[in-house]
Amino acid sequence: MPGTRITYQQVTIYMRHRKRHNQVIAAAKAGISERSARRIDKQNEQQSSNKRQWRTRKDPLEAIWESIVVPLLQDDETLMPVGIFDHLCEFHTDKFSPSSRRTLERRIHKWRALNGSSKDVIFLQAHEYGALGITDFTHVQSPVTIAHEPLKHMLFHYRMPASGWAYAQVIYGGESFAAFSDGLQRAFKAADGVPKEVRTDSLSAAYRNHSNDDDLTERFNELVTHYGFKASRNNRGVAHENGAIEPSWTSQVTSRASAKNSSKLQL
Template sequence: MSGKQVTDQQVNLYMKLRKDYSQKVSAAKAGISESSGYRIEKQALQPKRGQRNWRTRTDPLESIWDSVVLPLLEQDSDISPVGIYDHLCEHHQDKFNPSSRRTLERRIKQWRHLNADSSDVVFVQHHEPGRLGIADFTRVQYPVSILGEVLQHQLFHFRLPACGWAFAQVIYGGESFAAFSDGLQNALIAAGGVPTEIRTDSLSAAYKNRTEQDDFTERFTELMKHYGFKATRNNRGVAQENGAIESPNRHIKAQLEQALRIRGSYDFTSRSDYEAFVQSIVERRNRRVADKLAQEQRQLQPLPVHTSVNYTEHYLRVSRTSTIALKRVTYTVPSRLVGSRLLVRLYDSRLELYLGTVLTETLPRVYAQGSKRVRSVNYQHVIEALVKKPRAFRHSQWRDELLPSDNYKHIWSHVNDTMMADKACYYIVRLLHLASKTGHEQRLGEFVVNEIEHGRVPSIYDCEERFAYPPAAIPKMTVHQHALSQYQSLLHGGNHG
């Protein structure tokens, strides 16, 4: 067009169109005049103007580039442009204008492209179906809570990179072998098979990490043999080598957080509810790759008949206080077990207590943070013993932990202030005993608190009448109405007079 320089792109487009269109149409489509098209074909088009080779303004870095900036760049390749900028503003104000920051950044970037050492390169991988599975732990930052109490947890994340199928499991402790083994086995079961290779980073649950070689732990070696996979790991400190799981870690956590925001609350009524929520989000992601998973499952190795060990075993004796201690946590156990020696199988989320070969109790696992010691107290384990000596409740070290909810803490606070000491202990212990026997712990606590708020403390007898003795069921009676003709049979052979 008149007054505009014809670009190389327009020339190329014109010549391409000229194969199928006339000179006039091709010129119009290329955005040039017909005469320009004529000159292109005659190779008489005016050449493009050369680029200027002079500056239009004074170089603002001329006085400091060779003497100050270059020595810093050559001294340390990790010095950032912002660091050099701050240094110039502080120590070379007479030679450097702070408004030249962008010029400085562009000049440093250009110099490093031309003179710096080679950079890391990401090599895109090709994953064959059935060959590779990648596992990792990832910490969760969004504030999930259970009934208002913050839930400290992380996710075990497993992925088949060839098809994009993923598995996630909530982990409540650290990166232990029990958590890794349980998560990995559940992932393989959910996937329907075992890949040839399982890749992780240098997990202490799987590697001794004494050498750069694959110095597997004994338990991890047994797990490998049981499922028949080969274990590999990336180089220490090079997370990008596990890029097929590191990036999905961020994606799945972001998706979970967005789903929680849409849900409108981060609070759940129980751990199982939160676990079901996580599972529903993961299944929603997996539905998008269901057809690819079906194809990869044909290449997976079959699962073994039985699962492998995903727990550690400990032999513990129950103390006189009806407790056992494990991993800096003291757990109460049913008082009938006092003095017995138990086999404790420690899983990531629970403890299983065996007396001989008999499973006698399952306890939720509690984790101690740092070097602190904590307790897990269940009043139902000791209430039968406590009801025989209720005065022991007042000065018990477990007193606050024996109260199962805020309602019972409120009840104890009220009766402790309004009753004699012995009577207050007797009342709260009998109330806990009633809650244990009837299974109406929550309803009983709510009833008593409601009565207290109305200025009355219900007696234990009143509570028993309401919760311990369910109302007798009214028997159902079915009355059949006889037909009138049946009454006639009563008159035969009778007296008529």
């Protein structure tokens, strides 16, 4: 109605309906006149065309960016923005103002995103409960001693990444199939179940590593067939693929297992 002030809510409703309807229908749905609708559309057009494409002030980094900062970034990829800032403040105070620090940091981050070296990408793995079990042999950091003589041993470590459940067993010897088989079967019993897949590293007791294919050894193939799980291993030489069983807390598991067995042996 004439003389009635259009509310912000009406403008919002009009703009929402204007995306799907013509001016007349959108105005009717918002409860405003066609004249008001034309005025709203005109204001929106002016706002869109008035977006500036130029600077409102002089670039504060113009005197030092190409000649000083870019060469520093190209020479050393590990150089931190604060280090560049300190360098400019100490040697180029005639060209750089400390008040432009935030502008400098934003420009450095943008430059590195566009021109920096490519980064390694690691995709995080989402594990399904009961789907995967991972095994590894872990060397003990703090050796158990008997009569002050270190006991040669290691730990067989089994972990289910989805739940974080883990099992460790002391192994007196090397990474043999007997040690692997015994540890794995005891882990299955302790977990009260067998996962769909068991992953190892390139264990010679389980895989024929001299072959280009992932051929299982005869004894490991029999173990796989007996328990009915799928056998897999990490890509050779890619250590981070075994990260689900080799985080920092592995040393804690090792220490606890060693302390437990140490109390039994030092009699």
